[in-house]
Amino acid sequence: MDNALGDFLRARRELVTPAEVGLPPGHGLRRVPGLRREEVAMLAGISAEYYLRLEQGRDRSPSAQVIDAISAVLQLDPEGTAYLMALAAPKSRRRPAQREPRLPAGLDLLLGTINVPAFVIDQYMDVVASNALAQRLFPDMLPGVNRLRSLFLDPSSRTWYPAWDHLAAAAIAHLRARAGADTGDERLRTLIGEMSLKSETFRTLWARHDVGLASAGRVLLHHPTAGPLELLTEKFAVVGTDGLEALLLHAEPGTPTAEALDQLSSSLTQSGASSSTETA
The missing domain is CATH 3.30.450.180 (Beta-Lactamase)
Structure with missing residues (x-):
């Protein structure tokens, strides 16, 4: 099953370090290169279980408030935020037929x-x-x-x-x-x-x-x-x-x-x- 929303969230959180969002490095070896799921959830003000469902593709319709909160944690720019919002928007099952490009x-x-x-x-x-x-x-x-x-x-x-x-x-x-x-x-x-x-x-x-x-x-x-x-x-x-x-x-x-x-x-x-x- 396609999980573009989860793939995007996972990739972007792996690029944000704890220090960049004001978290202490903690103890022991981190198994992920960036933020843990529970850290993103905590900073975004949502439950860890809900964020897990988003990454796993079990919930594909977060609210605009949740998207804004996650975007801030992942340090997305306006284009990245708009892209995340598009991934979370309801999808039409019908796609228009592709046409060959015509130059005016x-x-x-x-x-x-x-x-x-x-x-x-x-x-x-x-x-x-x-x-x-x-x-x-x-x-x-x-x-x-x-x-x-x-x-x-x-x-x-x-x-x-x-x-x-x-x-x-x-x-x-x-x-x-x-x-x-x-x-x-x-x-x-x-x-x-x-x-x-x-x-x-x-x-x-x-x-x-x-x-x-x-x-x-x-x-x-x-x-x-x-x-x-x-x-x-x-x-x-x-x-x-x-x-x-x-x-x-x-x-x-x-x-x-x-x-x-x-x-x-x-x-x-x-x-x-x-x-x-x-x-x-």
Whole structure:
């Protein structure tokens, strides 16, 4: 039986130490890396038996007050709390049929005319579309490529991304946040199963149950010809689609990265390269 709520609670309490919540270390060897169940229950003001039922999946509908109390003990941020609340919400037995992602015509046109690297991904991190400048910058930006697979299974990705550890953790937290409480998505289950079998790092990070929707930030890239680049990222939900996200990358004016982007853009213009926006 699926027990996403219990799995999340157990994973997150194992990441909180007694000292972080003001508890003494106690005596003897602790059998768990973080908080014990009874410690979470005590701090949240609920009975140990009730908390045990939550972790074991015997009670799947805690109140909002209980969720808030447990979230505070587990030191969840707003996104983590919202995710916990979604896991505890009543589930519909019917799931809408999945549809292939369709790129709006206006966005397709924008990708071909905008003068910055830009691409579109779906909720499984498949590249749906990308412009030529994005493809020139990143080795995993062709439509149809899954960025999780390339990030975790291609050894060269660690060379391309100097801050690979941070990027990998953020990618998994973003995937879990996008998936939400929909534990019945077979395509997502297949992807997670494949990645867990093929990558120990993915398996370890996924087991942490980190949740985080990355919006804007910075990406460090070591390009083989352009050299080290520091790109600013902007991310937007594509309204009217089934979970598509558009990402635009740019650089601070006057920086070496901005100059490198201008040179790459000029070379593409001279060669007559065009965008590739075929759906996966």
